[in-house]
Amino acid sequence: MIGVANKSVVLRTSPEFDFGESSGKLRFVKLPKSYNCGGGYRFGGGGVRSSFLAPIKAMEDSKTSSSYVNDKVSSFPKNKIHLSGCNSDDNFTVNDCKNDTLKTTTVGNSMNIVWHKCSVEKSDRQELLQQKGCVIWITGLSGSGKSTLACALCRGLHARGKLTYILDGDNVRHGLNRDLSFKAEDRAENIRRIGEVAKLFSDAGVICIASLISPYRKDRDACRALLPEGAFIEVFMDVPLQVCEARDPKGLYKLARAGKIKGFTGIDDPYEPPLNSEIVLQQKVGLCDSPHDLAEIVISYLEEKGYLEP
Ligand SMILES: Nc1ncnc2c1ncn2[C@@H]1O[C@H](COP(=O)(O)OS(=O)(=O)O)[C@@H](OP(=O)(O)O)[C@H]1O
Numbered sequence: 001m002i003g004v005a006n007k008s009v010v011l012r013t014s015p016e017f018d019f020g021e022s023s024g025k026l027r028f029v030k031l032p033k034s035y036n037c038g039g040g041y042r043f044g045g046g047g048v049r050s051s052f053l054a055p056i057k058a059m060e061d062s063k064t065s066s067s068y069v070n071d072k073v074s075s076f077p078k079n080k081i082h083l084s085g086c087n088s089d090d091n092f093t094v095n096d097c098k099n100d101t102l103k104t105t106t107v108g109n110s111m112n113i114v115w116h117k118c119s120v121e122k123s124d125r126q127e128l129l130q131q132k133g134c135v136i137w138i139t140g141l142s143g144s145g146k147s148t149l150a151c152a153l154c155r156g157l158h159a160r161g162k163l164t165y166i167l168d169g170d171n172v173r174h175g176l177n178r179d180l181s182f183k184a185e186d187r188a189e190n191i192r193r194i195g196e197v198a199k200l201f202s203d204a205g206v207i208c209i210a211s212l213i214s215p216y217r218k219d220r221d222a223c224r225a226l227l228p229e230g231a232f233i234e235v236f237m238d239v240p241l242q243v244c245e246a247r248d249p250k251g252l253y254k255l256a257r258a259g260k261i262k263g264f265t266g267i268d269d270p271y272e273p274p275l276n277s278e279i280v281l282q283q284k285v286g287l288c289d290s291p292h293d294l295a296e297i298v299i300s301y302l303e304e305k306g307y308l309e310p
Pocket residue numbers: 141142143146147168169170173182186187188190191211212213214215250252261262263264265269
């Protein structure tokens with residue numbers, strides 16, 4: 001059985017595309033309008049949306065010099081900088097195209113830092129990608145099907161020409177978070193870092209799929225708070241421990257029951273189920289929907305909320 005917390009989500013199947021477990025092939029659906037050179041858009045110079053690509057050109061040129069410090073690109077001859085998007089008579093600052101005095105701030109232990117803006121913004125990237133950046137946060141016990149759903153979702157969206165990226169707890173712990181254990185404070189740090197990375201992907205316009213146990217409500221809510229309203233979509237894999245333990249694909253429950261793994265979530269470490277997640281995917285003993293069907297519920301939600309268009 002499937003329960004969807006937000007009543008606006010419609011449960012339906014989608015016959016026009018197939019991203020079942022056996023379908024590993026990808027199809028590209030359509031090119032974004034902005035790449036249609038015959039459509040009246042121009043690269044650089046004046047005219048409609050000329051600011052769209054020109055700043056990238058400016059960055060290419062900047063490779064020849066690294067002398068911009070703090071606020072002014074003093075060592076650049078002006079004719080070397082493509083100022084589309086700014087008035088070429090402006091004092092060109094690195095931090096956006098404004099003459100504002102830049103203020104330094106302190107964030108955590110980072111002192112004297114300045115936020116650098118760019119005239120290519122999230123909305124431009126979203127238009128390029130024909131989608132809205134967001135984070136689909138899949139939480140649940142080990143064995144509840146998080147990674148499987150993440151993959152099915154990724155395939156389904158990719159088949160529709162949507163750009164996704166999966167941040168899987170297990171995988172991120174192979175690199176960025178390899179220094180972290182499973183004690184509470186390390187789990188919290190694991191979740192915080194993945195939340196921050198997910199936020200960056202979302203800002204890039206990508207549909208970021210984070211799948212990690214993330215057992216503590218407080219940590220998940222902190223990640224939610226990093227994102228704009230509505231852009232954090234929590235998906236709760238509501239699967240009984242009994243089902244997860246029966247699956248036990250990695251044999252970890254068995255080891256935890258034997259006392260060979262200490263602090264295993266659901267056995268001798270807590271899991272706090274979400275109270276208000278956007279989507280609840282409930283499975284029961286002997287009653288499990290396929291990953292394809294579960295992914296479709298999430299895709300329907302994204303469609304409904306307008307995340308599959310810019
Ligand atoms: N003590 C303990 N508790 C829970 N899980 C454990 C533990 N030790 C190792 N593993 C394996 O690590 C995977 C969970 O990593 P996560 O980064 O998702 O965990 S967390 O969000 O930081 O709690 C988890 O992967 P999944 O089964 O995909 O959830 C386990 O395979």
